[in-house]
Amino acid sequence: MTEKAAMQALARLVPPGSRVLDLGCGNGAMLDYLQRERGCSGYGVEIDDANVLACVQRGVDVIQLNLDEGLAMFDDNSFDVVLQIDTLQHLRNAETMLRETARVGRTGVVAFPNFAHWPNRLSILRGRMPVTRRLPYQWYDTPNIRVGTYKDFEVLATKNSLRILDAFGLQDGQEVRWLPNARAGTAVFHFEHA
16 A cells, blocks of 8 residues: 555545544654645644654644543544544554544544455465565564454444444555455544444
């Protein structure tokens, strides 16, 4: 997946002029793109020192915070959109943070590596954990605390009273809407509290 194509696909889920909170914003590239291309404003949340510095250098407002500590500093519906792009799989309290995303944002966008993508399934059938462009780590050195699938998130959303507004997969920068659980390396969900 090309980074720019994926960024554009995700950005389409964010209405122009939105107030955005980007959880686990990395180097701030997504929020920078949303500010420049969609007239958005908002904050990134990041724990890594080097990424916080990169955000500041890009002109992205960033708060250094460990997401496992929650989002108590933000009021309900403080943001139009809350992003969790490649964040959920790194969190110890993934379900709590999903509920917090729905609490502080009118809508949320979550994207994560889809473990049910067919190359991953093939690796498991061969008796090995997958190592792909989307999951480039060995089982013993991965930063991912958990793995999930497109279908798993649908169940989690229902359990937490979230209404899915749009859902698709991303593969090589292209949206995958037919059989995304098997055909896409990234699962993407746009949701709101039901």
